[in-house]
Amino acid sequence: MISLLAPRGLRPAWIGITAIAAAAILTLFFLYSPRLQTTTSRVVVPDPANHIVTDPSYVDNNTTTKNVSPVVSDASLTNRLAQYFIDYPLHPPYKEHFGELGQRSQVLRDWLTLADHSPESTGKNLLLNATERVAVSLYPFLEKPKGQNATDKPVSDLRASFEPGSAGVVIPTSNNTLRFAAHLVGTMRSVLNSTLPIQIVYAGDEDLSPDDRTRLSRIVESGPPLEFLDILTVFDDSTLQLQTGGWAIKAFAALGSHFERVILADADAVFFQPPEVLLDHEAFVRTGALLFHDRLLWKNVFPERNEWYRSQIRQPSAALDKSLVWTEDYAEEGDSGLVVLDKSRTDILVALFHICWQNSYDVREEVTYKITYGDKETWWLGLELTGATYEFSGHYGGIVGWEQVDSRGRHKPE
Numbered sequence: 001m002i003s004l005l006a007p008r009g010l011r012p013a014w015i016g017i018t019a020i021a022a023a024a025i026l027t028l029f030f031l032y033s034p035r036l037q038t039t040t041s042r043v044v045v046p047d048p049a050n051h052i053v054t055d056p057s058y059v060d061n062n063t064t065t066k067n068v069s070p071v072v073s074d075a076s077l078t079n080r081l082a083q084y085f086i087d088y089p090l091h092p093p094y095k096e097h098f099g100e101l102g103q104r105s106q107v108l109r110d111w112l113t114l115a116d117h118s119p120e121s122t123g124k125n126l127l128l129n130a131t132e133r134v135a136v137s138l139y140p141f142l143e144k145p146k147g148q149n150a151t152d153k154p155v156s157d158l159r160a161s162f163e164p165g166s167a168g169v170v171i172p173t174s175n176n177t178l179r180f181a182a183h184l185v186g187t188m189r190s191v192l193n194s195t196l197p198i199q200i201v202y203a204g205d206e207d208l209s210p211d212d213r214t215r216l217s218r219i220v221e222s223g224p225p226l227e228f229l230d231i232l233t234v235f236d237d238s239t240l241q242l243q244t245g246g247w248a249i250k251a252f253a254a255l256g257s258h259f260e261r262v263i264l265a266d267a268d269a270v271f272f273q274p275p276e277v278l279l280d281h282e283a284f285v286r287t288g289a290l291l292f293h294d295r296l297l298w299k300n301v302f303p304e305r306n307e308w309y310r311s312q313i314r315q316p317s318a319a320l321d322k323s324l325v326w327t328e329d330y331a332e333e334g335d336s337g338l339v340v341l342d343k344s345r346t347d348i349l350v351a352l353f354h355i356c357w358q359n360s361y362d363v364r365e366e367v368t369y370k371i372t373y374g375d376k377e378t379w380w381l382g383l384e385l386t387g388a389t390y391e392f393s394g395h396y397g398g399i400v401g402w403e404q405v406d407s408r409g410r411h412k413p414e
């Protein structure tokens, strides 16, 4: 709060707050209007009692027009809001715009939800048109990679690529974690007897060569064959740099996968039960997003982190009240070795756009990977800021292993 009042921060903060307020008011207007009208505004006859009438020949000979408010159609409201978001894009420093982007994304989510439930095509098209234009302006990576046919409806195309009712395990890996990925695939299929499809996601042949892909495929002895997805064929990499982005690929792997329900697992995750149990987990069924905590560490050690969360999260959800990072200023909330998301839900899908944005090149270099460690906190933060529902597994993480290790990671007796 103090930084908001500092002279240097005054102007941007004021503009941001005004923008949020304007967006909120317009959204309310839109949401509570009874149904979608696509008619243009009616001509409003000025009320001589309240307006300065400059035309001396004007005679009001229709008494029923008295006291009629101007009629604004939902169509013009939608287009005005879309144009506002497009004309005033969010610039660096991104650190100050996490919350604002979340608010804008909630409007996007409401448009998508309304479009999905709109019975008539004019209103539906109007909402989808606004959605596509705003989505690309907020999230430029949604555009097709260069060299592929551009389309003016990347959100619809992406949603259409999700197979209705499908679920699967998504494992991003490069050649560097091949060994772990092989262990994970082998455990799931040959030890736990899982039959869920598995998709391996990588960023170009340099990241995971054709030979290494063949090696992984051979591990599968039963169930559906391993699938592969080169993420560079799905998103425009110019604002992402995923080939050298390390953890950043994970969010995009979850978004780009054709599975509707995604179990995203790090290559070095170890399962003791078949991954199928996650899909029936009541928290996942209830909210569409199941997350796992990190270890509970460093109370009051990184106060700037907690202050930053508070500066961006203005309307904390009930889920956040259970967070000891939020309520007691611990440092690490989420781990992302395992994340389960249902992309058929518009709130989760739009949250995933925000999570991906946090992992895009400029944002992760400026904020995400500086203030927090890697992608871990981006998951709950994106869900929280876009007003999506989510639930953490109840306990914070534990540790298995040796307290003292030698240079090769082996147990060193004290």
Ligand SMILES: *[C@@H]1O[C@H](CO)[C@@H](O)[C@H](O)[C@H]1NC(C)=O
Residues within 6 Å of the ligand: 058, 059, 060, 061
């Ligand atoms: C009012 O009625 C007169 C006579 O019928 C007409 O000439 C005039 O255009 C009307 N004014 C308006 C504002 O409709």
Ligand SMILES: *[C@@H]1O[C@H](CO)[C@@H](O)[C@H](O)[C@H]1NC(C)=O
Residues within 6 Å of the ligand: 062, 063, 064, 065
């Ligand atoms: C008077 O104005 C109302 C509202 O615009 C309109 O519905 C009505 O037809 C008008 N009546 C006349 C006589 O022009």
Ligand SMILES: *[C@@H]1O[C@H](CO)[C@@H](O)[C@H](O)[C@H]1NC(C)=O
Residues within 6 Å of the ligand: 128, 129, 132, 133, 152, 153
């Ligand atoms: C949205 O509507 C405008 C104006 O009708 C049109 O030019 C544009 O192609 C449409 N865009 C999408 C994504 O439908």
Ligand SMILES: *[C@@H]1O[C@H](CO)[C@@H](O)[C@H](O)[C@H]1NC(C)=O
Residues within 6 Å of the ligand: 147, 148, 149
């Ligand atoms: C682009 O579109 C053309 C014509 O529809 C098609 O022949 C071509 O295969 C498409 N290219 C890609 C990369 O999708």
Ligand SMILES: *[C@@H]1O[C@H](CO)[C@@H](O)[C@H](O)[C@H]1NC(C)=O
Residues within 6 Å of the ligand: 175, 176, 206
């Ligand atoms: C993975 O590939 C890169 C680039 O080809 C290479 O430098 C690296 O040594 C490889 N790592 C492993 C573990 O094979």
Ligand SMILES: *[C@@H]1O[C@H](CO)[C@@H](O)[C@H](O)[C@H]1NC(C)=O
Residues within 6 Å of the ligand: 190, 191, 192, 193
């Ligand atoms: C997996 O299948 C094998 C062979 O049928 C069986 O021996 C093993 O007990 C199964 N594992 C589990 C966890 O059900």
